[in-house]
Amino acid sequence: MSKVKRDAKVTKAKILQEARTLFSIKGFDATTTDDIAKSSGVNKALIYYYFKNKAGLYAQVMSGLFDTIYDEVVCARGSCNSTTDELHAFVKTYAEYAYKHSYFPALLLRELSDSGAHLPELMFASMRKVFILLSEILQKGEREGVFIKSIPILVHFMIIGTINLMVTTAPLRKKAMEIDDSVDSCAECSTDKITTDIFQTIQKSLEVK
Amino acid sequence: MSKVKRDAKVTKAKILQEARTLFSIKGFDATTTDDIAKSSGVNKALIYYYFKNKAGLYAQVMSGLFDTIYDEVVCARGSCNSTTDELHAFVKTYAEYAYKHSYFPALLLRELSDSGAHLPELMFASMRKVFILLSEILQKGEREGVFIKSIPILVHFMIIGTINLMVTTAPLRKKAMEIDDSVDSCAECSTDKITTDIFQTIQKSLEVK
DNA sequence: TTTTGCTAACTAACCATTTAGTTAATTATA
């Protein structure tokens, strides 16, 4: 039995994990450092010991999430054999991640809503990496003559904006449907259906005639 | 000089207006009732006297904003002579409103980010009205054979999601450009350019072949 | 004089951050 009583790595990881869960559910403001400490079974001061302050912890949580998405897109892109496929992989990977970790879109929207004001460098860099990835796909397609010239950031926001809103409003749309189902708000749509529809929309708009 | 010393309507309106401004700039949490009271030149207790509590005041501010957008879209739609034109008017009106009142997208995203959890009925109804309006345009186009069948909520989110993200990230994109301008993030794009691009994308995807 | 509009002063709770200290683990020394 090599029961280690103290292990900085484990402790730090535990705090990060609990913080991710709590920030996810309740957002930055509503999550208290007391909450995080309690969930992690750790003294509150350790948060300051390891992460400087609440904001520092948050930044690390968030860029961790973006890095994961980035890695997943890169991975999915690996098994593509056309640029159109790569675009599809981008949409699919992002959508699947967003639906699987449904707290993520909420965090992202919240973060963007107090826009840049105090967006940590770390997080900004991680976010940007994902955008650059899409830009490359679009540029490649353009060079190959399969996509028309586009404004990358608009394509990017069209994809992630739509997905994020679909995920965050899911409970809302369900509630709405119960009250009034005269207009289809895709309350029961599968991730796959949504992915497909978004991809097709984007693809059609990029199509070379 | 008919300087009225006491007028409930005027006082209430003043509070609402200052609240709108402050919530816009700083969001719900970061705006304190003390701030609002001070800006309005009114005692804090009056907020509770007129609006029950901070959340009540917020709900009224937000649905006021949505109602304004709704009215503007309805108005713009009036001078259209084709369904495609109506779609264009929808995008244009929303984009112009969002850019003119650049705080609005931030408020909306923030509100949606703690999704429905405590979205006041009043606000939800005002939001939904705008969506229904777009649905009608899409259905009409479908009936006339100018649009293919689509999923209204996806089209809606594609429009407002993109616009909202473009507005909220404007300062961020500007900053990003200064650091690295190798990828175009549309930092200097005009509202008009963005409106046009979004409209064309949506239209192309709805096109009947 | 009764109701409505309004204010100053207050409270109770919360919460991020700090401080001052303890205990475990590691390294150096005898």
Added chain:
DNA sequence: TATAATTAACTAAATGGTTAGTTAGCAAAA
């Protein structure tokens, strides 16, 4: 190898500031 010195990991308990909401009562209007 035992022990002393040092560092790293951790804790309990404040601190200090903030903020939503309340209360009791005054002043103007009806």
